[in-house]
Amino acid sequence: MSGGRPMTLVRTWRTATEAFSAPSFGYLWGGSAMFSFAQWMEWTATSWLVFDSTGSVFLTALSWAARTAPAMVMGPIAGALADRVSRVRLLVIAALLKAAVLGLISVVALADEPPVALLLLLLLASGVALPLWIASTQPLIQDLVGAERAMSAISINSFGQRVVGVPGAFVAGVIIEKLAVSWAVGLAAVLMLVGAGLYLRIRSPRQMEARVTSLGDDVREGVKLVGREPAVAMLLALMVVVENLGFSMNSVLPVVADEIMGVGPAGYGLLVMSRGVGSIGGTLGLAALGDYRHKGPLLAGVVAAFGLLVVGVAISEVFAISLLILAGVGAAMAAVDALEWILLQAAVADEFRGRVIGAWNVAIGFGWVGPVVLGGTASILGVQPSLAIFGSLLVMVGLGVGRWPRLREL
Incomplete structure (x- = not known):
């Protein structure tokens, strides 16, 4: 062979999986996979529950917003x-909190007409756990594997969350169709407990130092960090936009499944699972890249592609084609998240890694706006035109940020 050192499949696999040589990384990977499986079940089951109970596009979108809004405060x-x-x-606490809330939702779902207001409150409570989970998981990965292997480790952990978690969407859809929503949510609660048990096996090498500052001081320092670091502010602003224009699509997928595709809860579960299957490819691709140098331009390109794919979802009325498009959407979603985590942590000192991921949680917390606006717009214009508008705007954002000199340097 000629042309330098071509990356073989064996080398790609070794690069992607070398994080497992670090003690306890396997337990983190397994716990994250269980947490993710349960969470995909929760997302699928609760979204369908609200739509099936109310028939309202807006309330279905609002239920998605309720999950993300707590991150604005909790981040x-x-x-x-x-x-x-x-x-x-913190990971154990997050998993136990999720399990408790999901247990309550499974009981509420037994009612013939579940009270929507109570469901929204419980989804808000569930949303409190997610910032704790994310803010702890990403820095802990680097604690376990070191900075040099962080990109591969973060990507392969994200891959695990999806390769194990993604079937949760389909499983939830089948359980809803064959049994009931309450069974699906109840199983998710049990799996959260399994995840908590795996997290308890982790032994972190991180040395806890005595803090001379209060929690309030640390929170304020994290807020100031955004103003001090232009790269951090830029990445967080981009995440707010992508969360609202791109990720908000998730909030109307039950409507796409029912009103456009004409499929039931199992078909909806397949749509969600297809998105998840694509996310597996996205994260594995990033893991295989190793310590890729041009992460900023890559992020901009992924954002633009994300927008095109959302437009594709808006246009397609064929179930099989929509499955393929949603696989691409999932790859883009996973790549955006992983690249943001990697770039944000690389932009700050080690002692701020938790807080910068907390700031990222705030950014996605603003994502409640997108589902509310999308749901309201879809109620007036229809789901397809609304998705096409959101996707087109996201394409323009991706092309625009690709021209930022600071992003090209990352």
Whole structure:
């Protein structure tokens, strides 16, 4: 062979999986996979529950917004906690909180007409756990494997969340169709407990140091960090936009499944699972890249492609084609998340890694706006025109940020 050192499949696999040589990484990977499986079940089951109970596009979108809104408040707190206390302990708390809330939702779902207001409140409570989980998981990965292997480790952990978690969407759809929503949510609660058990096995090498500052001081320092670091502010602003224009598509997928595709809960589960299957490819591709140097331009390209794919979802009325398009959407979603986590942590000192991921949680917390606007717009214009508008705007954002000199340097 000629042309330098071509990357073989064996080398690609070794690069992607070398993080497992680090002690305890396997337990983190397994716990994250269980957490993710349960979460995909939760997303699928609760979205369908609200849509099936109300028939309202807006309320279905609002239920998605309820999951993300708590991150606006919890993001800085979760980030500061992740820099102060045991990240393993925070992961266990997040999983147990999720299990408790899902157990309550499974009981509420038994009612013939579940009270939507109560469901929204419970989804808000469920949303409190997610910032704790994310703010603890991403820095803990680097604690376990080191900075040099962080990109591969973050990507392969994200891959695990999806390769194990993605079937949760389909499983939830089948359980809903064959049994009931309450069974699907109840199983998700049990799996959260399994995840908590795996997290308890982790032994982190991180040394906890005595803090001379209060939690409030650490939260304020995390907020100031955004103003001090232009790269951090830029990445967070981009995440707010992508969350609202791109990720908000998730909030109307039950409507796409029912009103456009004409499929039931199992078909909806397949649509969600297809998105997840694509995310597996996206994360594995990033893991195989190793310590790729041009991450900023790559992020801009992924954002533009994400927008095109959302437009594709808007246009397609063929179920099989929509499955393929949603696989691409999933790859883009996974790549955006992983690249943001990697770039944000690379832009700050080690002692701020938890807080910068906490700031990222705040950014996605603003994502409640997108589903509300999309749901309201879809109620007036229809789901397909609304998705086409959101996707087109996202394409323009991706092309625009690709011209930012600072992003091209990352």
